[in-house]
Amino acid sequence: MTPTSPPVTPPSPLAGGRRPRPRHARAALVTTLAVAALAATLIASVGLGARDISPLEIVRILLHPGAEDYNAQVLWTERIPRTFLGLAVGAALGASGLIMQALTLNPLADPGILGIEQGAAMFVVLGILFLDLTGVRGYFWMALLGSGVTAVLVYLIGTRTDAGSSTLGLVLAGVALAAVMSSLITLMVVRDEAVYAHLRFWSVGQLTGRAGVLDQAVPFVATGLLLALPLGRTLNILSLGDETARGLGVRVERARLASAAVAVLLCAAATAAVGPVAFVGLVAAHCARLLAGPDHRWSLPLAVVLGAVLLTAADTAGRLVVDHGEVQVGVMTAAVGTPFFVWLARRRNLVRM
Numbered sequence: 497m498t499p500t501s502p503p504v505t506p507p508s509p510l511a512g513g514r515r516p517r518p519r520h521a522r523a524a525l526v527t528t529l530a531v532a533a534l535a536a537t538l539i540a541s542v543g544l545g546a547r548d549i550s551p552l553e554i555v556r557i558l559l560h561p562g563a564e565d566y567n568a569q570v571l572w573t574e575r576i577p578r579t580f581l582g583l584a585v586g587a588a589l590g591a592s593g594l595i596m597q598a599l600t601l602n603p604l605a606d607p608g609i610l611g612i613e614q615g616a617a618m619f620v621v622l623g624i625l626f627l628d629l630t631g632v633r634g635y636f637w638m639a640l641l642g643s644g645v646t647a648v649l650v651y652l653i654g655t656r657t658d659a660g661s662s663t664l665g666l667v668l669a670g671v672a673l674a675a676v677m678s679s680l681i682t683l684m685v686v687r688d689e690a691v692y693a694h695l696r697f698w699s700v701g702q703l704t705g706r707a708g709v710l711d712q713a714v715p716f717v718a719t720g721l722l723l724a725l726p727l728g729r730t731l732n733i734l735s736l737g738d739e740t741a742r743g744l745g746v747r748v749e750r751a752r753l754a755s756a757a758v759a760v761l762l763c764a765a766a767t768a769a770v771g772p773v774a775f776v777g778l779v780a781a782h783c784a785r786l787l788a789g790p791d792h793r794w795s796l797p798l799a800v801v802l803g804a805v806l807l808t809a810a811d812t813a814g815r816l817v818v819d820h821g822e823v824q825v826g827v828m829t830a831a832v833g834t835p836f837f838v839w840l841a842r843r844r845n846l847v848r849m
């Protein structure tokens with residue numbers, strides 16, 4: 497008898513016979529949805545507000561930049577710069593939040609929750625009071641110094657706190673320092689009427705009237721993002737533990753310090769531009785991991801996009817929730833982020849190291 501040959505499976509027409517890779521398909525879908533959300537948010541931010549501008553009118557104005565009617569003035573002098581400033585600040589906070597969570601192995605880490613933003617804000621107030629600083633360039637260096645000092649204090653206090661885990665220790669240290677610094681800011685500002693008038697909206701985080709700082713803030717934010725985006729592989733290796741990372745040839749201390757410096761740079765740039773805005777990094781980082789998974793090479797760029805979408809959408813919603821006037825973006829993000837933070841804190845598997 498002639499032995500029968502085993503059946504031969506015909507090669508798949510996809511990828512030269514290889515099966516499609518679900519991870520890449522999911523990544524492509526998530527990327528498409530993120531880009532679509534970013535485009536929709538950008539259009540809504542430009543078109544909606546106290547004075548709605550139709551999409552056809554926006555297209556007409558963009559095609560005729562020399563137009564001098566009222567809608568064109570609103571679009572070019574306020575809406576477009578404000579929208580791009582919101583995108584830049586949101587992207588910076590999203591990236592900063594995810595890097596901080598990855599470095600501390602703390603799912604509750606956020607520039608606002610860890611007190612980094614309040615530290616930056618306090619040093620900006622000190623600069624205005626005692627150094628007569630004006631403009632975002634002067635604010636930036638004080639915000640950078642305040643962010644760095646606060647980050648060091650939170651780490652030193654949090655890692656030496658008997659709170660059951662370093663995760664909760666960092667959160668408790670950050671919340672405590674943020675409360676102290678917020679009180680000091682209030683004390684310093686209310687004693688000087690001129691400074692109070694200048695900072696009363698900046699201290700809650702807002703984009704209103706800040707369109708003029710776009711060209712000053714973008715170089716700092718762009719530098720931070722260019723340094724942050726290649727960190728995905730490094731963060732993946734650091735998440736494996738110090739011993740494993742050293743075995744893979746990574747200088748752990750140097751990598752952690754460089755990554756933390758980038759996160760502080762992004763937070764300082766965002767705070768210098770629009771004031772402290774909490775919870776954007778927290779929500780953006782968790783949504784990015786939910787959609788892209790734990791691989792930081794995918795979740796970090798997605799956190800950048802989601803942070804931009806979240807902040808710009810919150811700013812747009814703040815213009816629409818009241819009939820006359822608007823709600824500052826810092827208040828809107830707190831309204832969304834506080835319940836999200838409470839939900840995360842109640843999930844034991846998220847707060848355990």
